[in-house]
Amino acid sequence: MSEVYFANLHADRPSRNIPSKIQQLFERARLGETFQKDDLVAIKTHFGEPGNTTFLRPQYVGAVVDMVHQSGGKPFLTDANTLYVGGRSNAVDHLNAAVRHGYNYPVINAPAIIADGLLGKDEVEVEVDLKHCHTVKFGAAAQHAHSILVVSHFKGHVMTGFGGALKNLGMGFGSRAGKLEMHRFAHPEVDLERCGGCGLCARSCPQDTIVVKSKACIELARCIGCGECWVACPNDAIGPQDPQSLINIQEKIVEYCYGILKGKQGRVGYMTFVVDVTPHCDCPAWSDRPVVPDIGILASLDPVAIDQAAADLVNQARGIDGTRLAHNLQPGEDKLFALGNIDWTAQLRYAEKLGLGSRKYKLIELE
Ligand code: SF4
Ligand code: SF4
Numbered sequence: 001m002s003e004v005y006f007a008n009l010h011a012d013r014p015s016r017n018i019p020s021k022i023q024q025l026f027e028r029a030r031l032g033e034t035f036q037k038d039d040l041v042a043i044k045t046h047f048g049e050p051g052n053t054t055f056l057r058p059q060y061v062g063a064v065v066d067m068v069h070q071s072g073g074k075p076f077l078t079d080a081n082t083l084y085v086g087g088r089s090n091a092v093d094h095l096n097a098a099v100r101h102g103y104n105y106p107v108i109n110a111p112a113i114i115a116d117g118l119l120g121k122d123e124v125e126v127e128v129d130l131k132h133c134h135t136v137k138f139g140a141a142a143q144h145a146h147s148i149l150v151v152s153h154f155k156g157h158v159m160t161g162f163g164g165a166l167k168n169l170g171m172g173f174g175s176r177a178g179k180l181e182m183h184r185f186a187h188p189e190v191d192l193e194r195c196g197g198c199g200l201c202a203r204s205c206p207q208d209t210i211v212v213k214s215k216a217c218i219e220l221a222r223c224i225g226c227g228e229c230w231v232a233c234p235n236d237a238i239g240p241q242d243p244q245s246l247i248n249i250q251e252k253i254v255e256y257c258y259g260i261l262k263g264k265q266g267r268v269g270y271m272t273f274v275v276d277v278t279p280h281c282d283c284p285a286w287s288d289r290p291v292v293p294d295i296g297i298l299a300s301l302d303p304v305a306i307d308q309a310a311a312d313l314v315n316q317a318r319g320i321d322g323t324r325l326a327h328n329l330q331p332g333e334d335k336l337f338a339l340g341n342i343d344w345t346a347q348l349r350y351a352e353k354l355g356l357g358s359r360k361y362k363l364i365e366l367e
Pocket of ligand 1: 194196197198199200201202215216234235236237238
């Protein structure tokens with residue numbers, strides 16, 4: 001059974017403010033033991049797509065950076081470029097987006113380095129020989145850093161049910177070729193009865209593969225399975241052709257985690273912020289209202305346990321009415337499944353099977 005440390009968000013004096021809680025979590029979860037003095041410590045996070053407003057606050061990540069400095073490490077912020085066209089598909093746009101969102105030196109006290117370089121091609125390829133992938137391809141900085149701290153925003157996700165530590169690590173570090181491989185075969189289909197012909201899906205498609213006359217029509221031969229059209233559709237008229245493809249994508253993400261973690265035993269730690277739990281991830285250029293009230297912050301050395309704990313906390317909370325959730329879901333109801341009917345446990349089951357961690361955990365709340 002793994003230990004997951006938890007801090008709630010009550011903050012009524014300086015010694016109990018959020019940065020001090022992050023500091024306590026860092027110490028109690030022994031995240032400082034994942035690196036040694038002068039080690040290069042990659043802080044893997046997500047700077048938020050331009051237009052999105054619920055990405056992780058830079059002040060949260062800055063508090064983690066401060067702890068790495070205090071513990072003798074050399075932190076740098078990092079993420080890999082996106083597959084789809086948007087504000088983060090090359091290192092120049094990506095860094096500009098990060099700065100506009102407050103991820104800059106005066107705020108964070110650490111440089112930002114795009115893990116897979118200018119155009120998403122600075123990658124390493126690691127052999128894993130697993131069910132879906134023979135090799136995995138991810139940003140070279142993830143391999144070359146001595147240690148990794150995975151600092152994640154927990155929220156819903158259109159293809160995986162939720163995005164947490166595993167997704168931040170596996171999909172997030174994937175190079176362009178790696179992300180293509182993970183998304184491959186996740187082809188969409190249009191529900192013609194729901195489609196109102198608005199054209200938003202066509203405008204969001206990075207492959208220009210959707211034509212809308214009175215209804216949307218997708219040319220699947222050129223589709224890369226990125227899911228942008230699903231997220232864009234206001235009528236929920238686009239979804240996966242084959243539900244199994246969403247299980248496969250979760251398992252591929254886990255295989256990427258497996259490859260990235262290879263050779264880094266004891267050198268990776270996790271902190272997850274269960275705040276602003278929006279229906280979609282931080283990649284769309286907007287943020288809907290959250291589906292549950294803000295919950296707290298988790299820290300652990302186990303990526304499976306921390307994701308399971310975050311999912312459990314969300315599902316134990318009451319749902320907020322007036323969001324994508326059609327009904328005011330009660331404590332105990334599965335909010336993550338309600339977002340898109342996706343079996344989000346697939347990633348946790350497979351990660352546990354591959355030995356990346358345990359779904360059984362002990363939640364230890366800070367005083
Ligand atoms: S976004 Fe949805 S409703 Fe609009 S054209 Fe595309 S499928 Fe139809
Ligand atoms: S059709 Fe949809 S899933 Fe396929 S490339 Fe275009 S936006 Fe991505």
